[in-house]
Amino acid sequence: MKDIANVNGKSSAVTDFIPPSPKTSPSDEQISAISTTDSQTKKSYNYFQIIFHPKLRLRVITFTVIKTYLFVAFFGSLFALSSLGGNIYVNALICPLAEALGYFLYCKTFIPLIINFLNIDKAKHLPVLLLLKRSLQVIVLTGVSFLLIPTLSCSSFFMCHPLFLQGFLALVTKLKRKSQLMKSSR
């Protein structure tokens, strides 16, 4: 166009009808941020890089260990209901109740995270790893508590146990005696 205009001795026609948009708008910044992250993860990975890529290999092994443990514990705790003691049918009733509690907590934490994640202005990374570690700690603690207090199973009502009641009454009487002694000494 410019060459033709030069030959005719006239100014060239304006071809840029759309004015350039300002690059400082927040939406453009977000788009540029997304494009940079895309360019960072542009490298393609083969099937064999699961084994040969050091980071990927570590991630696969770690993820496999955690998931294997989860499946073992999930199905194992289901099968071990008979070893809890007490009525098996009551155990079978309490087990889904505990599951429902777990799923409720999961939904309560995860749904607001998803809502936050979908909102681009408040986009935050999901703290999945932190939650995973916390819940693993809970599992370890509860697993240890099953050995420390074997009578504390789902169906055996610990508070109603006669030995516990006797011990509790003995403790109360001891405390009463101590308080009486303290009063008399004053």
Next chain:
Amino acid sequence: MRAALCFIYGFIYGLGNELFPIEVRCQSIGISDIAASMGGMFAPVVILVAETYGLNALFLFGSLGFIALFASHFLPKDPMNSLEEPDEGVEMNYIKMADHETV
């Protein structure tokens, strides 16, 4: 314990999506699923072993969680980070090692 397991169950799937790049996501999650299914098959064996040795089976499953808890420390703090960039934890360890060598 059961509630905590169910609580984790959803997060482990979310974590799998974040950990692996899209090209190898199916393969890596598939490998871990195979291993997990094998683990599920061995769950009754664990109960039998616990009963024979006079242990509480639930204690055994809880104590096995130590391994998973230890393994979770090897996961990157920012899974969405590219695989080519150094992880924060790895970098910190490298700095610590370098300081130790200089001392």
